[in-house]
Amino acid sequence: GESVGLHLPTLSVQEGDNSIINCAYSNSASDYFIWYKQESGKGPQFIIDIRSNMDKRQGQRVTVLLNKTVKHLSLQIAATQPGDSAVYFCAEENNQGGKLIFGQGTELSVKP
Amino acid sequence: DVKVTQSSRYLVKRTGEKVFLECVQDMDHENMFWYRQDPGLGLRLIYFSYDVKMKEKGDIPEGYSVSREKKERFSLILESASTNQTSMYLCASSEYNEQFFGPGTRLTVL
Numbered sequence: 001g002e003s004v005g006l007h008l009p010t011l012s013v014q015e016g017d018n019s020i021i022n023c024a025y026s027n028s029a030s031d032y033f034i035w036y037k038q039e040s041g042k043g044p045q046f047i048i049d050i051r052s053n054m055d056k057r058q059g060q061r062v063t064v065l066l067n068k069t070v071k072h073l074s075l076q077i078a079a080t081q082p083g084d085s086a087v088y089f090c091a092e093e094n095n096q097g098g099k100l101i102f103g104q105g106t107e108l109s110v111k112p
Numbered sequence: 113d114v115k116v117t118q119s120s121r122y123l124v125k126r127t128g129e130k131v132f133l134e135c136v137q138d139m140d141h142e143n144m145f146w147y148r149q150d151p152g153l154g155l156r157l158i159y160f161s162y163d164v165k166m167k168e169k170g171d172i173p174e175g176y177s178v179s180r181e182k183k184e185r186f187s188l189i190l191e192s193a194s195t196n197q198t199s200m201y202l203c204a205s206s207e208y209n210e211q212f213f214g215p216g217t218r219l220t221v222l
Contacts, residue, residue, distance in 0.1 A: 032209050042215055043116070043204075043214050043215050044155075044202070045213070046210055046212070049209065089154065098160075098208065098211075099145075099157065099160065099170075100209075102155040103154060104153065104154040105154055
């Protein structure tokens with residue numbers, strides 16, 4: 001079936017290093033993708049999004065890359081900080097009027 | 113800023129009780145969603161609504177119902193709570209693609 005998944009459930013990085021969180025999706029017709037950050041005890045918060053007509057989009061310290069050939073999405077965080085520690089979810093819109101399909105999440109831990 | 117609020121952060125109920133979870137958004141969004149979040153399973157869509165008095169089943173609607181009498185408010189109802197409904201419940205609203213989430217309600221059913 002159609003699904004969005006993550007390659008690794010946990011990721012540990014040193015403070016100051018760059019982080020890369022990966023996501024695979026299976027619906028080639030999806031045209032919108034989004035990354036959320038969820039800190040402990042809080043609801044998910046928007047980080048960055050990208051449409052399928054783009055390969056790359058940059059925000060503040062974050063970059064999302066989309067490879068439609070292999071149906072792969074990644075989130076890059078530059079100079080990772082302790083405040084980046086959270087669970088990160090990717091999601092795709094499945095062309096059903098705003099419904100998102102979420103991956104299971106990757107927990108990012110930043111070591112000081 | 114969009115604000116989505118949920119009536120309770122923590123809730124403890126007994127098996128068989130009727131449970132109401134309330135969600136309110138202040139940005140006049142058309143779309144509202146209810147998810148449950150469980151370890152290893154991510155976010156799963158229970159119900160969603162595109163307009164007042166409209167509702168659509170999500171992926172796991174069994175044991176739940178919803179109500180949307182006003183545009184800003186979307187209620188999730190557990191008619192007879194069961195222990196397997198112990199979970200984190202998240203409400204979200206959207207106008208287009210991006211969904212804005214509330215802080216969540218952690219429900220425990222004993």
